[in-house]
Amino acid sequence: MKLYCLSSDASKPCFVLSFKELLIMLDCGLSAHSVLNFLPLPPVPSTRLASLPNYTPPHHNDPLLEGELKECCGRVFVDSIPEFCPPLDKVVDFSQLDVILISNYTCMLALPFITEETGFKGQVYATEPTLQIGRFYLEELSEWVSASGEDSGAAKRWKEAVHVLPPPLADAVRPRAWRRLLAPQHIARALSRVRVVGYDERVDIYGALDATAVSSGFCLGSANWVLRSAHEKVAYVSGSSTLTTHPRPINQAALRGADLLILAALTQTPAHNPDHMLGDLCVHATVTLRGGGSVLCPVYPSGVLYDLLECLSAHLEGAGLAHVPLYVVSPVADSSLAYSNILAEWVSATKQARVYVPEEPFPHAALVRSSRLRHARALHDDALSDFRQPCVLFCGHPSLRFGAAVHMVELWASNPLHAIIFTEPDFPHTEALAPFQPIAMKAFHCPIDTSLNYSQANKLVRELRPRELALPDQYAPPAPASSSAPPPRETSRPHISADVPTLVVRRGAALRAGTRRVAARATLSGSLAARVAARELRAGVRGAPLRASLSLRDSRLELHSPPPGAPGAAPAPPPRLQCAPPDVDALERELVRAGATDARVERGADGCILHLPRHDTLVHVDRLATHVFCEGGADVRQALRRALHACVPHL
Amino acid sequence: MPDMKITPLGAGQDVGRSCILLSMGGKNIMLDCGMHMGYNDERRFPDFSYIVPEGPITSQIDCVIISHFHLDHCGALPYMSEMIGYTGPIYMTHPTKAIAPILLEDMRKVVVERKGESNFFTSQMIKDCIKKVTAVTLHQSVMVDNELEIKAYYAGHVLGAAMFWIRVGSQSVVYTGDYNMTPDRHLGAAWIDKCRPDLLITESTYATTIRDSKRCRERDFLKKVHECVEKGGKVLIPVFALGRAQELCILLETYWERMNLKYPVYFALGLTEKANNYYKMFITWTNQKIRKTFVQRNMFDFKHIKPFDKSYIDNPGAMVVFATPGMLHAGLSLNIFKKWAPYEQNMVIMPGFCVQGTVGHKILNGAKKIEFENRQVVEVKMAVEYMSFSAHADAKGIMQLIQYCEPKNVLLVHGEALKMEFLKEKIEKEFKISCFMPANGETCTINTPTKIPIDVSLRLLKAEAVRYNALPPDPKRRRVVNGILCVRDNRLSLLDIDEMCDEIGINRHIIRFTSTVRLEDPGPAVKTAEKLKNLLSEKLEGWTITISDGNISVESVLIKVEGEDDSTKNIYVSWTNQDEDLGSYILGLLQSMVQ
């Protein structure tokens, strides 16, 4: 077994596992951190952004760099369509991948980069909500990022000059590998490859192993994957949550006792308790609304959004602010809100109980019916014609580099009554706001990341008792300091400390894990088994020679009764297990019976030599071996074999 | 040979009370727990005393599986769990769990409130019963206990209907419940993978029919309804609240829209909204088209179909009314029927199967006078039409399902004996597999081959593959492994001889043979070895031949060349006892080369 790591962003993982001669990709997360280096793409032209001054690095003379970089409040941004950081494509040949297993919709956005125009021929598996909501995410992205004209020349020159640029651009990791989002038709084709699976459904992977998605408790349809061959078990735990929110709770039992446990996508904000953050958000929103300001929440179109709507609407009602309208603006808002209410089989027991009434599992359907919640595809939509303030507005993108949120920040930034509340953990909020500075509106950071935190993850690993654990290096304990130096400050960084052998994988690296397999699983037909009389060979172990015909059907190995030997030809004798040297006297007698009467025996300290001078043959017998040096004909050798068979003790 | 035993307690050569006992590998499973709508006495429930004449039933049944919400498949469940006292696990899909209690409650009301029966389960009992149900999703593999595994497949038929695959050890069974192999206006077609069960238990409601195309039937239906209302007649369509009703509503709705008709269409019982809510909530169980468009337009929001009020019964003029229940055995549909039956401009369309004993069954058989319990006699002058819209598989569909899953045996239930007989012959002839059709209370025993899991040594398999590939290709040649069966802690493995020695911790006594061939070949011994290697490679295609330090090895046979540069070379060929075939072959080869 070998494990490759293709992503440097532990919360947007991408691994490849070679297991039983198959190449299995686990997740294909798209790191969007890179977009923060770009200037925002406003949905309507912004004079402020357009009039930002050009930036030229000092002492660097490259006319081609002209116009690629802009400066805002001391920060430098690339003026081009934002680019993403897909998984490494040099380590594993994507055309050789057999299977891609996706754990949840936040970890699949690089799928088109893996499957389109790479020669990919494998299968992709995900749960139905993962596919649908992943589709919403990708469609939303592609609507925004390709809306501004695909052909406007991409800024490339700056990538050659990173070394002369100020941070954070100077620290950009491999910017040449950054890519624009693929075209909508590629995205559609990639998504059409996904085969839908249910929780606890065993998917047969080319007859070599079973893959099962089990609930991971993180979001609608989120799954951990259990790979099982007849002899090994690998558990891939990515984006899991032990908290009680709207999805089905995590299924821990299925993950127990794995030979290898791969842990990925832990919380990105370990210092922030999600429950407290939700409470803080409600308080900040209430205070802002009471003060006559509006609230902007830059969010993704699914996931925590549902919890925000549920909690905030209840909280506002309690605060006497039930009249404040809630808006969700996204190209996929209608689908996302409608879709979440038909996923009865994927939600928590409490939500499921509502379906039996029958009522929608999420209250946002009722909010829409009572017109407290409005949703629209875009800000200029008719559905928003009676847009009222103060209000709470949910829209994307959380990076503030594209989508309706860009326009709203531009619009509200100068008003200190308004507030922007960041809930998505993917982007540091100060960096998200950097190209909008200076701003007067209040900014609050209430990240809600329900994935496992480090102590929950440590507890989980202890309970699951894997034989081996694999981690991205971000989660591993810091490297031990040299003995003389004082321990670096970094040791206080949260990490996973497990009492099991731990493999640490870095981007671009491969690791050998698990054990070599020595056997294949087959079935033995009952009729053949009934004919075998196994004897006790040692306490608790029985054995018997077995000759069986072998058949392979649908990659499943079967053992049946052997074919009758061809007429005249004796079937091959079963193998014998000789366990002690022959009794030499008996051997002599056997040889005499076979006509070899000239045997002479010389006994030594640790064995003896039997000499058949007439047949030019010597037999050395010692404790572990009998060696026959036979210069006679084949008939002599056969006679000797028969004699030896008769008197070498065997099992 | 281990057996499996199947005993229908209902649905054995019969329609209307599905309940089948399945025993295999020491597990007892009850497949459906249905109620017969045609009886008012104890015959409506399965004969549970068959399982255990007295005493607790829970210890005798490992689990109950309900295929779908029709009462002939789940109607006796509250009776079994709340009145007989079964406390073990019960499985059904999420939509079935949501909808079954509603139908059970409707039925209970009819039985208790209208017919005045007292010894029947209560509303509370239905609730308590449903609480005990474990809901499953499609394709989820559910371990009932360590040995018993079940898995649901999509069955079409009605919302949430499932077929179940059941496995104990190496034995497996597929039970279809009711299913439908052709997609309809709101549901998809049944689907199963090639799971090759030992036994397929399939319904056979339409065992002999190959139904004409769905489109023709639909056109026929619309034409009849239209003609009747045009003449001012009233059309009664008795339906069950959930299922066919939704499909027919979609059909009428689109027709009314297209033809711009204004005649009122009603759906009775106020169930419309609730029923349609279930369809909305479980839209993932409907067909592709509805799922794709549900965000823009919900197929279950009807414009032309309005809720029915009892006072409309006597309204003059044309109308179309969907009323429950579907077999005219009780309730509103029967009340409307009594009022409308004596007038010949009216029409009743029976869109599904009616069990014996129901009014529906009687009029379909041409009864012109129906006598009721209270001596009331109703003359039937209205037109009676039968349109098979029941989503059951027809003969073609049943054969198709057999083709899909490739069972080793088939057992027919939920059908009429004569028709079953016909289908049985067809199956046995076409698929060359046994087909059974036990009657109620009759036990059918089926032998199944055992398959025991075993680990086969990769070394053994590789050695076999090398030997096999070395031989000239022959598709008829069977592959054979020779190894040692090892049984330890009840786990089986097939090992090669050295692995077996390790397993039992003994040193093996090795018998080795060495013979010499002399060869006149001047030059260094290493050169001679090279030549030999090339010669052997030609003769032994496909075998692994390596050379190092002048020693050649062909698989496990060793060949060593010795001798001074200018003298005769001694070629030693050495092999162990079990490689006698290869060793003597190579020796012979070298000897013939020397001569």
Ligand SMILES: [Zn+2]
């Ligand atoms: Zn049915």
